[in-house]
Amino acid sequence: MKKILVIHGPNLDLLGERETNVYGKTTLKKINELLTKLAKKNKVTLEIVQSNHEGELVDIIGQAKKNKFNAILINPAAYTHTSVAIRDAIAAISLPTVEVHLSNIYAREEFRHTSLIAPVSFGQVSGFGVDSYLLGLQAAISLI
Numbered sequence: 001m002k003k004i005l006v007i008h009g010p011n012l013d014l015l016g017e018r019e020t021n022v023y024g025k026t027t028l029k030k031i032n033e034l035l036t037k038l039a040k041k042n043k044v045t046l047e048i049v050q051s052n053h054e055g056e057l058v059d060i061i062g063q064a065k066k067n068k069f070n071a072i073l074i075n076p077a078a079y080t081h082t083s084v085a086i087r088d089a090i091a092a093i094s095l096p097t098v099e100v101h102l103s104n105i106y107a108r109e110e111f112r113h114t115s116l117i118a119p120v121s122f123g124q125v126s127g128f129g130v131d132s133y134l135l136g137l138q139a140a141i142s143l144i
Contacts, residue, residue: 001045002144004137005069006035007057008050009077015102026130034130035073035137042141054083061089070144071096073136080105080115091120096143100136101126 008028011018016027032048039046047069051057057079064072072095079086080101090097097120104127105112118124122143125136 001043002070002141003045003047003068004039004140004144005060005064005067005072006032006046006048006137007060007072007074007076008048009057009075009079010052012075012077013050013052031130031133035133038134038137039141042138044141044144054079054085057083058085058089061086061093064095065093069095071098071140073098073100073133073140074117074121075100075102075133076117080117081112083116087116087120090117096140097121098136098140098143099124099126100132102129102132103127 012028015031016025028050035048036046049060061072074097076083076086076099099115099117099121105115107127115124123139125132125139128135
């Protein structure tokens with residue numbers, strides 16, 4: 001069975017209570033439930049992680065190939081715009097990676113308009129709320 005690594009970056013554990021006008025009221029637990037349901041329907045296994053720590057995310061990404069993942073679905077959150085380390089980890093492992101964001105990062109503050117992750121990803125889905133994750137998972141599944 002194919003395996004996809006789902007990575008949620010910093011502060012996403014606060015979904016449903018933080019800036020609901022930007023990120024909506026859906027919790028991370030609910031997003032994970034929806035992803036798991038879609039994965040089962042498509043006969044794919046998910047491993048889902050969330051971390052607020054850049055180094056931990058780099059370690060998880062760096063081990064993804066060794067751990068037999070076929071693709072990565074990642075919402076790097078604030079690290080989208082700042083983490084060369086996460087960008088380099090994704091580039092190093094050469095696994096199909098799809099970047100997702102709940103909000104449209106290009107319609108927000110100027111500093112959010114640059115993604116360091118997009119150039120090393122197969123694609124990016126942003127601005128569709130929870131559907132960004134579901135569309136991103138569908139894309140990752142199609143890549144494998």
